[in-house]
Amino acid sequence: MQIGIPTETQAGETRVAATPETVKKFVAMGCKVVVQAGAGVASSCIDSAYEAAGASIAATAADALGNADMVLKVVAPTADETALIKQGATVLAAFAPHQNPHFDAYAAKGLTCVAMELIPRITRAQSSDILSSQANVAGYKAVLMAANEYAGLFPMMMTAAGTIKPARTVVLGVGVAGLQAIATAKRLGAVVEASDLRPAAREQVESLGGRWLDVPMSEEEAAKALSTGGYAWQPSPEYIRDQAAVVDKAVSNANIVITTAQIPGRKAPTLVKAETVAKMKPGSIIVDMAVSTGGNVEGSQLDQTVVTDNGVRIVGIGNIPALVATEASALYARNMLNFLAPMHNKDTSEIVLNREDDMVKPTLIVDAGTVNYQKPN
Structure with missing residues (x-):
């Protein structure tokens, strides 16, 4: 079985889908691995390291993809890339299926497309969960981005010239990225507050030293929120109003704000209104981690830093994991390996997708040229 690893072509994408570490393990399974020259350079994975792990280096994408039975990518293949892929091959990537325009091209090539971001949130799938691994590094990096933009300091400092107060940081959305952001901001010495629709997140926030x-x-709302875990909970208009008031007060007094809330297949919810931004102190920093799906902050712009009239800087980088490509790639590549390894047949040295597996079935957006994925309305 031949596995192809091409260089990513999307602008700004510095990650790679396989590292020398994972290539070595695929080779040990009996797979032939072909890596496009330079595919991992931006992730600190040089060609000679791949060769030492047992891979062959191909000069072009066509050479890496043309004979590959399985293709591992970070970003879904474009129409041009799809044209280079072998008929009937299996492709694993983050396909963003709700906005992907290339389904017809995949079907025409008879591809089997595995959308890694659709792996279900079940216990045995955790080691293959690309959303969690990439959110972790993004949450960490978002705080460092904010610290770099901020003209003040995060920790409290007592000096002969006076005391510097710690930066007040607010994190909105306490998923994987939000928790990592809280932990990182606390390590830097900030005072951290956080909010989430899930009441269960309170314990996680407080365990990291944050203030909820x-x-x-009401008792009825609390019971509803707890019974659904918060994810499917539809809060009342009164609760939404009260939460907006709490968020407005906290954000208005903050030096740093990190927003992380995203809904798969839908526009990100607006958490910070323009009128709240207008109340913030000059020099305050907002990092909108949901900017690529519409943004949590009114006024944020994709891949831009917007400076408001009152001197607030709104940072909107769409692909934060690509800014820490070495570790992001290492985690992503392990996710891929962990997903595929259980389906390796030692007798034939083949990796065969188990289409009935609860972890695999939801990911098959295209199966041997048949489009399975239905975009949400």
Whole structure:
């Protein structure tokens, strides 16, 4: 079985889908691995390291993809890339299926497309969960980006010239990225507050040393939120109003704000209104981690830093993991390996997708040229 690893072509994408570490393990399984020259350079994975791991180096994408039975990518293949892929091959990548325009090209090539971001959130799938691994590094990097933009300091400092107060940081959305952002900001010495629709997140926030932005709710709402885990909970208009007031007060007094809330297949919810930004102190920093899906902050712009009239800087980088490509690639590549390794047949040295597996089935957006994925309305 031949596995192809091409160089990513999307602008700004510095990650790679396989590292020398994972290539070595695929080779040990009996697979032939072909890596396009320079595919891992931006991730600190040089060609000679791939060769030492047992891979062959191909001069072009066509050479890497043309005979590959399986293709590993970070970003879904474009129409031009798809034209280079072998008929009937299996492609694993982050396909962003709700906005991907290339399904007809995949079907025409008879591809089997595995959307890694659709791996279900079940216990045995955790080691293959690309969303969690990439959110972790993004949450860390977002705080460092904010610290770099901020003209002040994060920790409290007591000097002969006076005391410097710690930066007040607010994190909105306490998933994987939000928790990592809280932990990183605390390590840098900031005072951190956080908010999320899930009441269960309070314990996680407080365990990291953050303060929970509490929004009073009725017993009925509390029971509803707890029973659904918060993800499917539809809060009342009164709760939404009260939460907005709490967030407005906290953000208005913050030096640093990190927003992380995204809904797969839908526009990101607006968490910070323009009128709230207008109340913030000059020099305050907002990092909108949801900018690529519409943004949590009114006024944020994709891949731009917007400076408001009152001197607030809104940072909107769409692909934060690509800024820490070495570790992001290492984690992503391990996710790929962990997903495929259980389906390796030692007798034939083949990796065969188990289409009935609960972890595999939801990811098959295209199966041997048949489009399975239905875009949400």
